[in-house]
Amino acid sequence: MLLLSASSAIVSDSEGVLSAKLLIGTATFSTGNAHAFTLYAPNAAIRAQSDAPTIGPIRLLNAKELLITSKRGPLSVTVDGETQIIEKGEAHHVYLDPEMAAARGPSGAAGAQGPSGKGGSPLKAGRSRFLIVVVAVTAIATYFAVSDAMDSAVRP
Numbered sequence: 633m634l635l636l637s638a639s640s641a642i643v644s645d646s647e648g649v650l651s652a653k654l655l656i657g658t659a660t661f662s663t664g665n666a667h668a669f670t671l672y673a674p675n676a677a678i679r680a681q682s683d684a685p686t687i688g689p690i691r692l693l694n695a696k697e698l699l700i701t702s703k704r705g706p707l708s709v710t711v712d713g714e715t716q717i718i719e720k721g722e723a724h725h726v727y728l729d730p731e732m733a734a735a736r737g738p739s740g741a742a743g744a745q746g747p748s749g750k751g752g753s754p755l756k757a758g759r760s761r762f763l764i765v766v767v768a769v770t771a772i773a774t775y776f777a778v779s780d781a782m783d784s785a786v787r788p
């Protein structure tokens with residue numbers, strides 16, 4: 633298990649099975665056995681779904697929300713007795729409070745938010761004009777430098 637900075641967890645070993653309770657921050661675990669390690673967060677248990685090599689960062693956003701990503705191998709997430717599988721390469725925003733999940737509605741690509749955060753089409757990406765400004769300033773400076781160099785000392 634790897635804890636990122638400003639993260640904390642309590643690690644325990646009961647009957648040869650390692651587990652950790654994520655208290656704050658982000659933890660990444662890696663295992664090759666579905667029963668070798670379990671990461672607990674408030675009301676949730678996250679473990680490898682199979683005996684295949686599995687890597688998964690889990691971020692505790694607050695006491696009622698998790699962001700779970702499966703980098704390699706599927707993860708099994710159990711919240712209040714309900715289990716869901718997160719396949720390799722997927723990320724899920726998990727609400728630990730059912731009322732909060734119902735109030736938020738869908739998230740992700742299907743639930744895109746507009747400028748007010750209340751739905752609508754996604755915002756367009758801004759365009760950087762830095763390169764255009766740099767080229768224009770360089771061209772103007774080059775013009776003045778070349779015209780000054782081309783003037784002869786003796787004018788007709």
